[in-house]
Amino acid sequence: MRRILRTELRRSSALGVGLVVLVIGMGLLYLAPGNWAGSWMGLAVTHRMDLILLWSLALAGGAWQVRRERRSRVDELFASVARPRWQRLAPTAVAVALTAVVAYLAAFLAGAVRVAPTASYYPPGTPLVLAVGALSMIPAVWIGMAVGRALPYLVTAPALAVVAAMGLLGVPIVFTDPKGHDPRFVLLSPVLSTPLGDLVTVAGRIHVAHTVWLVCVAAAGFGLLVATTRRGAALAATPVLLGAAVALPMLPTGGNEAAFRFDPAAAQLVCAEGAPRVCVRKVHARLLPDVTPPARQALALLAKLPEPPTAVVEAGTSYFGAPSQPYTADTVQFYATFDVRVRLRSADEFVQDLLTDAFIRPCDRTDPDDGEHSYVARRVVAAWLTGKAPAPDPNDRAGDAMAKRAYQELVALPPAEQRARVAAARRAALTCEGKLYEVLTEGAR
Incomplete structure (x- = not known):
């Protein structure tokens, strides 16, 4: 044969x-x-x-x-x-x-x-x-x-x-x-x-x-x-x-x-040693050494907030019968983005993403303008935490102008008022009471 x-x-x-x-x-x-x-x-x-x-x-x-x-x-x-x-x-x-x-x-x-x-x-x-x-x-x-x-x-x-x-x-x-x-x-x-x-x-x-x-x-x-x-x-x-x-x-x-x-096995959490807690999904365990340092850097910056988050965890998915994962005050969730070598694309960008993700609202909004303004507000807060002006977003030029103007107005306020408005924005993000952009630019009412 x-x-x-x-x-x-x-x-x-x-x-x-x-x-x-x-x-x-x-x-x-x-x-x-x-x-x-x-x-x-x-x-x-x-x-x-x-x-x-x-x-x-x-x-x-x-x-x-x-x-x-x-x-x-x-x-x-x-x-x-x-x-x-x-x-x-x-x-x-x-x-x-x-x-x-x-x-x-x-x-x-x-x-x-x-x-x-x-x-x-x-x-x-x-x-x-x-x-x-x-x-x-x-x-x-x-x-x-x-x-x-x-x-x-x-x-x-x-x-x-x-x-x-x-x-x-x-x-x-x-x-x-x-x-x-x-x-x-x-x-x-x-x-x-x-x-x-x-x-x-x-x-x-x-x-x-x-x-x-x-x-x-x-x-x-x-x-x-x-x-x-x-x-x-x-x-x-x-x-x-x-x-x-x-x-x-x-x-x-x-x-x-x-x-x-x-696949529940792929979604199991793998965490770095030590504190604060930083975890990724098992399927992305190779990313953990890359993710841990910038994640802990972001948590250190977020420590300025009232009720600051104390952990960074990779989000899962709500598709295919996966359990839903509600946002909580003590955890910042993120979605892994990496290059073809399975390496973090940019540590600095990852820090910025975590800072903005800490202000994601755990509620649904039907007003599209509120969603756009909320994203601008999160960019402004991230910039305030790092002490740098908001980085340009090539996909949102209109938002760039709003973010630049809001940031300049925020840093022009007395330091105590700046902290108060950022704290109010954090509370608004956690409770879904009020609009982030209005709270940040006009103060809590």
Whole structure:
């Protein structure tokens, strides 16, 4: 068997298909490193998202292989051999599918080289996400070969690639329901959307449903490839019906987002030694040495406030069944932002963010002007705490002017009045009584 496979690898287009999948797969991953920086699950899911193109290329590769045999006029020679069609076609089908699977896995390993030194948490579901993506390459190749055998034209392979990519990309868009009631069949696609944060994993039933579905589709593709009669072709398509009957009830409604669930292990807190308390989520534990010094610097500045916060903790998420985390007076919550090396982008900016986050209001505001003015007020208070004018915000020039004017008016007041207004703003932030900007610029009433 090994000798037969080696022969097929040499004479078929298997190596060419594998090389194309490998190069394109690596290129797609490294075009979007921010989606998977420091995250094994992010890498695996991003690679599954790339199946929009990789699956289409494998489909086209299978069609091209059959076209190549037709063009070389060896199919008639092989047909004259007194062996069943499936025995003659199986080695080629296995060789092309095998190289596509290996290429998919190799592209993931190329990304893993970058993730391994920066990731601090390995989700148990990562191998399953990768395995299902690799499995999907087999039906892609065999369906492509079946279509190429039925339509042995030069345009078949590129047309298949375009149609498949448009279908994989377009079906979720066409059937998207703003209320989240997308039909189950949308999730039959092996493509996964970009993960919504690092605290999620793919639900286990999604893996089971995809495995059943893809195995049945692969069986149907191989059956269509080797079928010699119309009746045989009709029977070969029956595994698709069986796969749909088994897989669809396992799938939730709600589109691609429904494929994910909250990962409590990733959300566990990892805290620095000593005081004050500084904690990050387990999935971002590598950030802790970078976060701790500026976090404690921010807490030292915030100590000027009445009822100052005494801890800095990375916020979680309220999606996918995660427990909500209300803001409290003693804790400043933040959302981790880092570069592709999983390092804090700027310690100074992080300090400023923490100072402004300490004045986030734990209540909902329906007035958009109040929300904008509240952000300006938080910038002014952060500037007052550091003794520096508010840094420009390139995305909020109107707010820059308001913040500059409010800061100048604040520092022009007597020191006692400055402290009183900042203290009043802190109380307003904690109690949701009054508007921050008005309290800061006009004083408490």
